[in-house]
Amino acid sequence: MSSLTPAKIDNIVLDTLSPPPRRYWGIVALLFTGAFIGLCCWIWQIFVGIGVGGQNNPVAWGTYLINFVFWVGIAHSGTLISAILYLFRAGWRNPIARAAETMTVFAVCTAGLFPLIHLGRVWLVYFMLPYPNQRNLWPNFTSPLMFDVVAISTYLTVSALFWYTGMVPDLATIRDRAEGIRKKIYTVLSLGWTGRFEQWRHYIRGYLFFAALATPLVISVHSVVSWDFGLGIVPGWHSTIFAPYFVAGAIHSGLAMVLTLMIPLRKIFHYEELITTEVLENVAKTIILTGLIVAYAYAFEVFIAWYSFNPVEQEMFRWRIFGDYGLEFWIMTTCNCVVPLFFFFRKIRTDLRYLMTISVLINVGMWYERFVIIVGGPAHDFIPHAWGLYSPTFIELGIMFGTFCMFFLLFILFVKHMPSVSMTEMKEALHTGEDDA
Amino acid sequence: MPDRRYVMGLFRDEDAVVSALGSLRKSPWNLHRVHGPYPSHKIMDALAFRKSPVGWFTLAGGITGFLSGYAISIYSSVQWNLIVSGKPVIAPIPFFVVGYELTILFGILGTVLGLLITTRVPEFKSLKQYYDPRCSGEHFGVVAVCDEGKQGELERFFAENGGEVRVFE
Numbered sequence: 001m002s003s004l005t006p007a008k009i010d011n012i013v014l015d016t017l018s019p020p021p022r023r024y025w026g027i028v029a030l031l032f033t034g035a036f037i038g039l040c041c042w043i044w045q046i047f048v049g050i051g052v053g054g055q056n057n058p059v060a061w062g063t064y065l066i067n068f069v070f071w072v073g074i075a076h077s078g079t080l081i082s083a084i085l086y087l088f089r090a091g092w093r094n095p096i097a098r099a100a101e102t103m104t105v106f107a108v109c110t111a112g113l114f115p116l117i118h119l120g121r122v123w124l125v126y127f128m129l130p131y132p133n134q135r136n137l138w139p140n141f142t143s144p145l146m147f148d149v150v151a152i153s154t155y156l157t158v159s160a161l162f163w164y165t166g167m168v169p170d171l172a173t174i175r176d177r178a179e180g181i182r183k184k185i186y187t188v189l190s191l192g193w194t195g196r197f198e199q200w201r202h203y204i205r206g207y208l209f210f211a212a213l214a215t216p217l218v219i220s221v222h223s224v225v226s227w228d229f230g231l232g233i234v235p236g237w238h239s240t241i242f243a244p245y246f247v248a249g250a251i252h253s254g255l256a257m258v259l260t261l262m263i264p265l266r267k268i269f270h271y272e273e274l275i276t277t278e279v280l281e282n283v284a285k286t287i288i289l290t291g292l293i294v295a296y297a298y299a300f301e302v303f304i305a306w307y308s309f310n311p312v313e314q315e316m317f318r319w320r321i322f323g324d325y326g327l328e329f330w331i332m333t334t335c336n337c338v339v340p341l342f343f344f345f346r347k348i349r350t351d352l353r354y355l356m357t358i359s360v361l362i363n364v365g366m367w368y369e370r371f372v373i374i375v376g377g378p379a380h381d382f383i384p385h386a387w388g389l390y391s392p393t394f395i396e397l398g399i400m401f402g403t404f405c406m407f408f409l410l411f412i413l414f415v416k417h418m419p420s421v422s423m424t425e426m427k428e429a430l431h432t433g434e435d436d437a
Numbered sequence: 438m439p440d441r442r443y444v445m446g447l448f449r450d451e452d453a454v455v456s457a458l459g460s461l462r463k464s465p466w467n468l469h470r471v472h473g474p475y476p477s478h479k480i481m482d483a484l485a486f487r488k489s490p491v492g493w494f495t496l497a498g499g500i501t502g503f504l505s506g507y508a509i510s511i512y513s514s515v516q517w518n519l520i521v522s523g524k525p526v527i528a529p530i531p532f533f534v535v536g537y538e539l540t541i542l543f544g545i546l547g548t549v550l551g552l553l554i555t556t557r558v559p560e561f562k563s564l565k566q567y568y569d570p571r572c573s574g575e576h577f578g579v580v581a582v583c584d585e586g587k588q589g590e591l592e593r594f595f596a597e598n599g600g601e602v603r604v605f606e
Contacts, residue, residue, distance in 0.1 A: 195474060204476045428475040
């Protein structure tokens with residue numbers, strides 16, 4: 001940090017906005033093709049009907065809802081890093097906050113697609129909105145599915161506004177160094193920000209309220225997502241531990257995704273001086289904490305089943321561990337609980353290769369966690385006659401692949417056209433750091 | 438009435454700005470505005486700002502949201518007035534989730550509105566007035582006003598305080 005100056009910070013970040021090499025556009029084209037394949041699969045499903053997906057009785061919720069919960073979870077760490085750590089004045093958040101917020105916004109957009117895809121007749125989505133109509137059809141606000149609509153829409157709006165508000169002073173910095181049409185675009189985007197201290201006075205106050213309101217939102221949104229399951233009566237779902245367990249899991253997966261995105265970003269854009277190994281190490285340390293909470297939740301679920309003395313619940317968990325989806329359960333447990341423990345070793349958490357490998361494994365494990373929960377419950381509920389297995393079809397896998405491509409496409413387009421590290425916060429931290437020293 | 442001249446002193450160091458602001462206060466010239474690339478608390482203290490009123494917008498938004506959440510839930514439930522499993526039609530506990538989410542949503546919208554009003558953006562005229570693009574990089578710009586004939590003295594004042602000088606026509 002000591003060799004950094006405001007001018008150097010500007011130069012490092014502004015260099016990332018220079019015209020990209022051909023291979024960048026090659027990657028963009030590949031990701032666009034992937035996203036287009038997903039779109040084609042969705043269009044096919046709209047024409048043929050929801051039956052082209054593997055979801056059926058008894059498993060009515062498959063990869064669409066798995067991916068919905070997965071992406072909402074990924075989104076959470078962005079807000080954790082940008083809002084909660086801001087309130088705690090954790091200086092190490094500054095270099096990664098912008099990219100994490102970007103991840104949040106795009107992850108919520110991706111998550112928001114899945115209920116629409118799962119709906120089948122997507123043009124009827126307006127049934128979820130409360131508006132006067134002659135059929136007197138109103139949304140049921142005692143349903144967790146309606147809580148979800150309200151919570152996710154709120155989360156998307158708040159994350160997007162928080163992200164944009166934080167970016168305005170940086171857009172002004174780019175505007176002042178750009179020329180031609182780019183200058184005009186950034187002038188509009190920066191809203192004519194001049195950095196007058198009268199503006200800063202209101203801005204820092206407003207930003208503080210943003211952070212203060214976004215923090216309880218993180219807790220509430222994934223709690224609401226968990227109640228989609230927890231308020232049902234299906235064995236394996238009906239649990240009071242779901243809200244904290246889902247929130248911890250969400251942050252666990254989100255932090256892993258932050259590492260997955262930050263490590264290549266740091267290498268490609270030569271951000272080594274800004275995103276230092278210490279910053280990545282701190283993310284890894286936080287992953288140890290969330291990993292332990294998740295491990296506790298897994299163990300406690302099994303304990304609750306045993307302690308409840310409910311044979312259906314007990315059978316559900318026996319089957320979850322040793323049954324048809326046993327492999328998925330063990331992938332989940334190993335990747336989410338055992339693998340993060342390697343971060344206890346300093347050598348591992350400071351080595352980028354290990355950091356990257358472990359973060360990818362945690363992402364895989366968290367996807368399987370959603371699979372085990374969402375598919376496992378209905379596949380093996382009260383009546384043995386109604387038991388059945390589910391596996392995703394080609395169309396579902398195509399849509400899933402497409403949305404992953406869409407997420408990464410949006411992210412790489414962003415980092416090349418917008419400031420992916422907050423210059424303002426880095427400059428501010430530079431001076432605060434000097435004062436502390 | 439004589440013409441007014443706006444002179445900007447550009448400083449790299451925030452302590453130099455604080456010192457210049459102190460000297461400016463004792464001088465015959467009027468401080469017009471201060472620009473900076475980041476919110477320096479030292480400079481804000483030197484400018485003796487009062488607390489920003491943005492919080493009131495947040496509060497108003499939050500209260501409106503909470504009431505709206507309950508209102509929409511109650512209104513829509515009453516429209517479909519059917520008791521299911523003995524549960525009340527107006528169910529305050531589940532409705533709290535809607536009220537809570539809308540509290541945050543409207544609180545944030547209130548904050549954004551408050552910021553737009555208090556910071557006076559979007560507004561593009563200021564960029565063409567007493568603004569220097571270096572102020573979004575690593576410089577702080579202190580703009581002071583003087584009569585036309587005193588321009589040289591004001592320029593000297595900024596130079597003596599360690600700043601680069603820029604005069605706005």
